Amino acid sequence: MALFGTSVLLLLGFIHWSTAGYMVRQTDAAIEAEVVGLAERYDRTGLPGLTALISERMAREPNGPVIYLLADRRLHPLLGNLSRWPQGEEPRASWLSFRLEEDRGAAKKGHVARARLFKLEGGLNLLVGRDVHELEKIQQLIVSTLAWGLALTAVLALVGGALLSRGFLRRVESINDTCREIITGDLSRRIPVSGAQDDFDQLAGNLNDMLDRIEALMAGVRQVSDNIAHDLRTPLARLRNLLETLRGQTQEEHNRELLERAVSEADGLLTTFKALLRIGQVESGSRRAGFQEVDPAELLRDVIEFYEPLADEKEQHIETHLLSAPKLRGDRDLLFQAFANLLDNAIKYTPPQGRIWVALSGTRVIVADNGPGIPPEARDKVLQRFYRLEESRSTPGNGLGLALVAAVAQLHNARIRLEDNEPGLRVILNFPETSG
Incomplete structure (x- = not known):
């Protein structure tokens, strides 16, 4: 809209310059022709012929648009249809613009005038001009028309741009919605086609x-x-x-x-x-059909109760911070398995008499320990199937525990993040407000 509006503004500016400028040039040309005619009469017949010609033209059009004023070197009026020299206009510039303050009829008082100064021998000053009030009105009309045209153009551009953007964003959002469904595991989804062949x-x-x-x-x-x-x-x-x-x-x-x-x-x-x-x-996403409301705090308590005997055998302490949290929509068995895998890994890799933390805050589940941890460069790889760290290959396991946790997280639209617990590993599962 801004680009279109700027283009229209430049176009309207050119139209104003070409139309209003042409009218001003026409007015100046008419004044120049009038001055040339009076100068020729002055050269042939002198001052008496000039004054006679001015008087004749004023008598022919007493209320016409042409302005005449003959003044002496002190700008005292000698002849013309102006009662005095325009205020503040010294006889230095060739062209003068002023407002008609003398009584040339109530309708013309205050009109804008444009005049040409011509100096005569003997210090006389001849001012020839025109009442350009009509020209000014036409210029104002042109400006007003162009302003309305620009405003209308801006409105149309805004409405058109909004409609085009709405259609464009609707198509983009359709692609985004399909991609989000595919990311969650539904590979059968396809992007809709409008049939416009665009x-x-x-x-x-x-x-x-x-x-x-x-x-x-x-x-x-x-x-x-x-x-x-x-x-x-x-x-x-x-x-x-x-x-x-x-x-x-x-x-x-x-x-x-x-x-x-x-x-x-x-x-x-x-x-x-x-x-x-x-x-x-x-x-495959087939388990999504059986989603139900699940209390994550109750589920974590069941997992901790199940694994506490195993932690007691290694003299490990499980510290819990289970705050009240909104219910999650998901598969209870899969969530239990994911939480169990995290706690099982923490118990397995934490040394005897170590500490394990299980926390729930809102829809965020945290399982942390003070074991050896996982190097930063391997944290993405351990979420893949069968990947195991070199130092863990001698311990029981198949490298599928965290892979299952990642798959369950993806099914529930949750984000899994592995961080350094200084020392140890901290696993964070961020569930959306409404999973599934």
Whole structure:
């Protein structure tokens, strides 16, 4: 609107300059012609001929727009239709502009006049001009018209710009809404196309094609992962059952110990595949249909009560700060699993007699400890599947705990952040006011 208004202002300024300026130049040309005619008469017939011509023209148009004044060197009027020399106008400049103060009729008193000064021999001053009141009125009318035109242009530009911006922002917001739904895990969403075949439709078409390709690739990867988990879980379960049977039939202590280790390894593999299947299920967004109101304080108390015996075995102290908080809308089982994974990690990596903090403030959940922590460069990587720090590879685990927490957070539109607890690790989950 500003650019359009500036362009119109320049255009209207040019129109004013060309129209009003042309009229002023025409007036000046008429005065110049009048002066030239009087000067020629003065050159041929002298002062008597000049005064006779002036008197004749004033008699012909006593109330006309032309102004004549012949004055001596002291500016005392000798002849003309002005009773005195214009106030404040010294005979130095060639062109004078003044207001008519003498009585030339009530209708003309106060009108603006423009005149040309011509000096005669003997110190005489000849002033020839015109009443430019009509010109001034026309100029004011032009200015008023241009001002209204500019105001109307600004209004139209504002309304047009608002309508265009509204349509533009509506299309952009439609793309943003679709992208937000895709980010939360619904890869089936597509950007709507208006059918206008404009740039937005071309962009939407390209993005939809890209989303189709991404969804196909993700579905393929997820299908392979699920198939592997499903196909291997069954023989692993059978292998575990066979090992259990063999353990019950074996009497030798050495063989029983080996069988115990084999059963433990089979349980670890089954837990890994179960976690993979659960992460895949969470990332697909299918659990969102079962969302309900969940009290985060009550849920955290249940998690802490469940893990307190494990912390007591390591003589660890769990300090809680569970303030009243609004309810979250989500999947209670998945939230319990996410909070449990965070507390389990804190207990696992915090040394004996260490301290663990669990806090709830508003919709923010914090689990912190004074253990070894995670280096800043690895905090994003530990949220990926199977990533483990080198110093943690000797401890039990499969590198899927924080990956499941990240997947649950994404499902509930929460933000997860890992910080330094100086010493230790602080994990912060920021849930929106209304999840899901």
